[in-house]
Amino acid sequence: MPRHPVETEVAGSVWKLPVAEGETVREGDVVAILECMKMEIPVKSPKAGTLSIATEEGASVEEGDVIAHVEA
Amino acid sequence: MAEDASGEEDAGWAPEIKELRRRQELARRMGGPEKLKRQADAGRLNLRERIARLLDDGSFDEIGGLAGRPTYDETGELVDFLPANLIFGRGRIDGRPVAVAGDDFTVRGGAADASIWAKNIQAETMANQLRLPMIRLIEGTGGGGSVRTIETTGYTYVPANPAWDQVVENLETVPVVALGLGPVAGLGAARMAASHYSVLVKGLSQMFVAGPPVVKRIGQDLDKEGLGGAKIHARNGAVDAVAESEEHAFELARRFLSYLPASVDDLAERAPCDDPADRAEDRLIRAIPKDRRQVYEIRPILDDVFDRGSFFEIGKAWGKSLVTGFARLSGWPVAVISSDPFHYGGAVTADAARKLERHADLAQTFHLPVVFLADIPGFLVGLQAEKSGVIRHGVRALSALYQSDVPWCSVILRKAFGVAGGAQVRHSGYRWRYAWPSGDWGSLPLEGGVEAAWKADLQAAEDPEAMRAEIEARLDRLRSPFRSAEAFSIEDVIDPRETRARLCAFAEAAARLRRPGRSRHGLRP
Numbered sequence: 001m002p003r004h005p006v007e008t009e010v011a012g013s014v015w016k017l018p019v020a021e022g023e024t025v026r027e028g029d030v031v032a033i034l035e036c037m038k039m040e041i042p043v044k045s046p047k048a049g050t051l052s053i054a055t056e057e058g059a060s061v062e063e064g065d066v067i068a069h070v071e072a
Numbered sequence: 073m074a075e076d077a078s079g080e081e082d083a084g085w086a087p088e089i090k091e092l093r094r095r096q097e098l099a100r101r102m103g104g105p106e107k108l109k110r111q112a113d114a115g116r117l118n119l120r121e122r123i124a125r126l127l128d129d130g131s132f133d134e135i136g137g138l139a140g141r142p143t144y145d146e147t148g149e150l151v152d153f154l155p156a157n158l159i160f161g162r163g164r165i166d167g168r169p170v171a172v173a174g175d176d177f178t179v180r181g182g183a184a185d186a187s188i189w190a191k192n193i194q195a196e197t198m199a200n201q202l203r204l205p206m207i208r209l210i211e212g213t214g215g216g217g218s219v220r221t222i223e224t225t226g227y228t229y230v231p232a233n234p235a236w237d238q239v240v241e242n243l244e245t246v247p248v249v250a251l252g253l254g255p256v257a258g259l260g261a262a263r264m265a266a267s268h269y270s271v272l273v274k275g276l277s278q279m280f281v282a283g284p285p286v287v288k289r290i291g292q293d294l295d296k297e298g299l300g301g302a303k304i305h306a307r308n309g310a311v312d313a314v315a316e317s318e319e320h321a322f323e324l325a326r327r328f329l330s331y332l333p334a335s336v337d338d339l340a341e342r343a344p345c346d347d348p349a350d351r352a353e354d355r356l357i358r359a360i361p362k363d364r365r366q367v368y369e370i371r372p373i374l375d376d377v378f379d380r381g382s383f384f385e386i387g388k389a390w391g392k393s394l395v396t397g398f399a400r401l402s403g404w405p406v407a408v409i410s411s412d413p414f415h416y417g418g419a420v421t422a423d424a425a426r427k428l429e430r431h432a433d434l435a436q437t438f439h440l441p442v443v444f445l446a447d448i449p450g451f452l453v454g455l456q457a458e459k460s461g462v463i464r465h466g467v468r469a470l471s472a473l474y475q476s477d478v479p480w481c482s483v484i485l486r487k488a489f490g491v492a493g494g495a496q497v498r499h500s501g502y503r504w505r506y507a508w509p510s511g512d513w514g515s516l517p518l519e520g521g522v523e524a525a526w527k528a529d530l531q532a533a534e535d536p537e538a539m540r541a542e543i544e545a546r547l548d549r550l551r552s553p554f555r556s557a558e559a560f561s562i563e564d565v566i567d568p569r570e571t572r573a574r575l576c577a578f579a580e581a582a583a584r585l586r587r588p589g590r591s592r593h594g595l596r597p
Contacts (some may be wrong), residue, residue, distance in 0.1 A: 010416050011456060036417060037362075037418075037419045037449050037450075037452070037453070038365065038517065039247060039364075039367055039413065039449070040365045040367065040522075041367060041368060041417070042414075052244055062456070
């Protein structure tokens with residue numbers, strides 16, 4: 001099964017992870033909300049599939065970091 | 073037909089015309105069937121196919137098709153011919169004349185030979201002097217190419233970047249489009265970047281200053297795609313767009329040129345428009361979330377305010393906190409700059425500043441009025457931002473704004489903070505500007521700004537947290553854009569649904585103010 005990385009395009013801190021590990025997401029679903037410049041920046045899934053999370057709430061992330069994988 | 077003194081038919085110059093046709097036929101064989109097959113097998117069109125598909129049907133008028141490397145037999149008869157690997161000429165796109173020059177990869181991999189240098193210089197000079205948009209179809213190195221040349225010439229040469237004076241001159245004279253349609257290296261890559269609009273085709277073309285074999289010598293084992301594929305160069309801003317196919321690249325080139333005049337000595341034309349100027353989209357009143365922490369999609373807003381379907385994005389994959397492109401208002405072409413809060417809340421990064429500078433210069437060069445839809449919380453803050461030199465690139469963008477004199481209209485959609493937030497309009501002269509009721513501005517945001525301004529008081533306070541909250545609440549009550557409008561700090565607060573009508577009025581007024589001619593400062597790529 002192909003495993004697609006969910007990358008963040010902005011640096012910030014992980015504020016919320018609205019989808020639990022192992023749940024199914026659709027393409028475009030918000031899988032993480034980052035806090036950056038005092039704003040909530042959603043990170044969307046590029047594919048549909050099963051989510052495995054690679055970060056935790058409160059963690060700092062840089063541009064291009066993989067915050068989850070989606071297995072389609 | 074007349075007869076000559078000997079009684080034979082006078083053929084006139086018919087034998088020479090026959091020879092001309094034969095030579096033209098030989099030139100059309102390009103690098104020969106084997107090389108053409110290899111090009112096709114790689115999934116790439118050959119240069120003559122490209123030119124035919126880019127231009128209006130049958131409009132290509134070739135120049136210098138007889139140039140190339142001949143082989144003669146001992147009687148002086150031409151027995152073989154390898155055409156020069158640059159083909160150029162004039163043609164039409166949407167009925168408008170253009171210049172086109174392309175590298176023939178089937179001839180020496182697109183690398184230069186003795187005749188290409190003169191052809192390339194003539195192609196660029198022709199575009200310049202005839203004031204024609206220039207389209208480069210680039211594949212290969214287009215330069216000295218192989219080190220094998222050293223053995224043929226018996227010496228190494230000091231590099232000189234042929235035609236570069238014309239290339240630089242054209243950037244401030246005529247629109248230049250560069251399409252990378254295969255691997256592009258060295259001078260070819262430089263000819264790509266020295267343009268107003270460059271395109272790579274996903275999976276088909278790559279760009280690098282030096283290719284994988286050279287890079288391997290510094291210990292990086294990468295394939296062409298990994299070293300210089302579309303993904304890499306769209307994200308760093310070295311190219312302006314990624315096409316899905318060669319046909320798509322041609323379509324992008326045609327679309328880009330449709331918004332521009334043929335040269336700086338002309339003005340862009342108005343297109344027919346059946347989209348009413350007073351079209352008011354109801355959803356605009358809900359476009360900006362009331363919660364200041366929430367982001368929103370900017371592109372549907374652009375579709376709502378500009379002529380339907382007219383927005384053409386440039387540089388989508390880099391400097392993403394700003395969106396740049398062209399659009400039309402009542403048919404008049406304008407340059408568009410807007411924020412995208414999905415990326416750093418719209419904060420101006422070093423890349424976004426470079427993108428803003430480039431687009432402002434492009435608009436200035438070709439006399440396009442600018443519409444800026446701004447939501448700028450400031451420059452991006454933090455260590456990474458400082459390391460990226462955000463302030464250097466930021467003030468370059470500010471300089472581009474203040475050096476421009478094209479008509480400029482800005483709409484503050486939400487935030488305008490600090491130096492970057494002030495960069496939505498030239499503050500000297502008349503300010504054609506509006507704000508939406510979501511307007512929120514200042515030198516510093518309250519969050520963080522209070523800590524800076526009341527530092528000593530907060531340190532002395534018994535309950536600093538309660539004091540900070542109290543000050544913030546007090547100031548927050550003064551934050552209404554109507555209070556700023558009372559002081560005429562903002563010229564007007566408008567109903568978002570009336571934005572299109574206001575912008576169309578701006579475009580109508582701005583159209584009269586455009587002046588052809590060369591901008592007082594040239595565009596640097």
